[in-house]
Amino acid sequence: MKTILKTILLTGALCASLLAADPAGEVVSFGNFIHVVGSLEKSLAFYHDALGLEMQGQAPASRPFAANLPVAMLYGTPETQSRFGAVRLPNTPAGLEFGEFKDLNQKVFTPRVQDPGATVLVLKVKSLDAALAKVREAGAPIVSLGGTPVSGTFVVKDPDGFYVQFVKPENVAEATAPGNVIGAGMMVTVNDLDQTVHLY
Secondary structure, eight states: OHHHHHHHHHHHHHHHHHTOSSOSSSOOOOOOEEEEOSOHHHHHIIIIIITOOOEESSOGGGOOOEEOHHHHHHHTOTTOEEEEEEEEOTTSSOEEEEEEEESSOOOOOOOOTTSTTOEEEEEEESOHHHHHHHHHHHTOOBOSGGGSOSSSEEEEEOTTSOEEEEEOOTTGGGOOOSSSEEEEEEEEOOSOHHHHHHHO
């Protein structure tokens, strides 16, 4: 429980700083969260088809693998091919971007939520019941004990084992997003909260 509390506190501090109207530091906003996946089709089917998040750009079938020198240089992955897709996160400046690589030695690694470095995408929704029905229909593993919401929230795993938490905010009546998902945030499990906050 100690590790999870560190996660929640870190998220609150980062969100308050990044979403401030007049940021005090050099960071003025945040962009897409990039999530490396095993299958672009499966990821977009989960986040776009099942959860209803708006897709950016073309469908996966229209996104062939290609050599991308800037991406290869950025991530230190020479002689690889990649392709990307993304969905919008309502009422945030960010999106959720998926990257799929080939011609690269890959190892599947799924951290436990309590492991430092583990991340959790937090989706704010109008209806927990509707979200739960959609993830069940999509066959997503439900992490929360009993397979039902706990204290107004629940956690599942996406097609790559990435944690996704659904929560219904108190101000849901004010939501203007057309779908069930009305906002998003992120939690990161850390080893030392003080050092992490000092870095950011």
